[in-house]
Amino acid sequence: MEKTFNVYMVPRTPIVKGASAVTGFTVRRHKLYLHHRPVQTKTHRDCLMSFLAFLRALDRPLLAGHNIKRFDCPILARVLEEFQLNEEFKLLVSGFLDTLILSKDLLRNTGIKSFKQENLVKELLKKSYPAHNALEDVKALQDLYSALRPTPAQITSHLFTLDHMESHMSLQPLVEGKAISKTTAQKLARLGFNFEKMKRSHLQNPSEGLRQFLEPLKQELKNSMFTKTVDKICDFFKIEQ
CATH class of the missing domain: 3.30.420.10 (Ribonuclease H-like superfamily/Ribonuclease H)
Known part of the structure; x- marks a missing residue:
């Protein structure tokens, strides 16, 4: 027997008109409607x-x-x-x-x-x-x-995995600060690196800690790009201190 899962919740942000036109969903007085009919929702x-x-x-x-x-x-x-x-x-x-x-x-x-x-x-x-x-x-x-x-x-x-997603999300300050590219963030997340671990390695050994910690990234980047990336991340953490 086929197992299915389908539940509704009231969205936390307003549904824009364009989305309502496509999906049929609207919210009125904290109640969710589908094609103008109320649907049962959960928290x-x-x-x-x-x-x-x-x-x-x-x-x-x-x-x-x-x-x-x-x-x-x-x-x-x-x-x-x-x-x-x-x-x-x-x-x-x-x-x-x-x-x-x-x-x-x-x-x-x-x-x-x-x-x-x-x-x-x-x-x-x-x-x-x-x-x-x-x-x-x-x-x-x-x-x-x-x-x-x-x-x-x-x-x-x-x-x-979810671990990958969490790592990638944690790296967004580095992306937004232009210390790393979006592609590099994906590579770091795939290798299991996250923001806090990288920051900790830098603080414990500001001169070489991060370079040693990110050694597996060398296989993903050229040597010159690896060095440039590590230097930019170090600069980011120095400014943040």
Whole structure:
């Protein structure tokens, strides 16, 4: 029997008119409406608890979604941390897979110009579906994933975890301060480095601590770029002191 999870919550920020026109959702007097009909909602915490209960009934699934690495996962990571549920969540899933990134890899040189989920479903499965409906989106994505037929190696190469997301989010001050690029932040996060660990290594040994700590990054960058990156991060921490 197919297991599904679908609950609603009142968003914390206003729904703009354009989004309402696309999704059918509106909020009036702290109540959520779908196509002008009220829907039952839960608090953010209750939604998360229900989601964890749903995951607990599965065998550490890999959570796949389209464009989740840039959009959905950072939001999920923040709210899990807010309610101190991130560690429990990590025990219940094996990781995330962004099918947008995966499809761009598997379908390069095929002539496909748009990698939006709707377009890929139309191109590969020759069908359409009610987009912006959560359950229909997921069902269509399941079919799309089956059609892509990624190998275990391809899945592994694109898999990322909540730890990765948390590390990447922690590095944003360095990106915003132009100490590192967005690409370097991704590489650091993938290697398990976060802001606090890097700062601690610098404070413990301002001359060489960070350079030694970030040694694994050398495999990702040219020597000159590695040195320049370490110097910029050190300068950032010096200014912050």
